[in-house]
Each structure stands twice: as structure tokens, then as C-alpha cells.
Amino acid sequence: MPVTREKSQLMSASEIDRTLVRLAHEILEKTADLNKLAFIGIRRRGVPLAQRLAAKIGALEERKVPVGVLDINLYRDDLTTVANAPVVNATEISFSIKDRDIILMDDVLYTGRTIRAALDALFDHGRPARVQLLVLIDRGHRELPIEARYVGRKVQTSDIEIIEAKFNEIDGVEKVLLVEKVED
16 A cells, blocks of 8 residues: 655535535535435445435435445456455445435545446446435546536645545544655
8 A cells, every 4th residue: 555645634624514514505406306315425435425414404404315325345347456355345225216316425536436336336226317426525537427516625636646535433533635645
């Protein structure tokens, strides 16, 4: 694994929260039928985004937005380069996705390959009416024709830079960092 060093903090905990409030309002403005709306977070860091946004919309609209968890490990096109035996976690979607407006969520959009895998995994569970993408950070460098409808922040990066989103639920800290790969 490459060694990295922190270059800068892109978002603090309060900036992440303000961004999620804005995204919740955007979703409400662009969603015709809230009864069909459901969120699916890509395991790992897409899950807290989905849960938090569902809570924010729940508070604003006094309605519950269903939230699911999607594990894409077996759908990745780089499966052989990731690990000898990939760790498979459960996909947890306790509602039918048929004819739903699904908003798929992840922390960082980069090449688009994670989202391609997520779409494959999602469609194994049914056929939604519509699938949209929400990401906290869009860093560019797409290799596939994938674009997020909802974006917290766009950050131009170089090939040696990495965006690290850290959430309390997973990392015990709340921030988004720009780091870069360095030689050992």
C-alpha cells in the first residue's frame, strides 16, 4: 500500500453537515414523488451519507425515506487485484426497489468503476424506475461515462492525489482530506 501524506483539509465536520443540508434540499426540489424515493449507500462510506440524508429529509418533511446498504465487492472489475479473497459484507435492502426512485450514494466519485459495479449489484435486486447518483466529492478523472446528479463539492486532483473522507460512524473522526502518494 502506498504511503501518503496529508496536503490539506478540504472539509471540516461543520462543512460536511452544511453540505448535506444543501443536498437534502436539492433532493427535495428535484424529486416529484417523495413516496417513491429511497436511498442506497455503497458500503462503506456511502452508508453514513444515505443515513444522514434520510434523517435530514425525515426532519424536513416528516416522512421516512427507506435506506439500503449495497456491498459491491463481488461486482468489482478489479477483484483479482484487490485481494486474494475479497471480504463480502451483506447487502441490506429491506424494501423493494421496483419502480422506486433510487439515489445511490458514495463518498468520492473518481473513475466511475465503483458506480458501475454498484449499478450491476443494484439491478440484481430489481428494476427501479430511476437511479441517480449523489457523491460528497467529485474529483474528476472519469474512465466511464458516469456523472453524479448531486455533488457536495468538485475538487480537481492530480493522479498522485487521493481524497479521504472520514466519518464518525466508521473512522471516529469527521473530515475530508486531500492526501498525496509519496515514495517510501
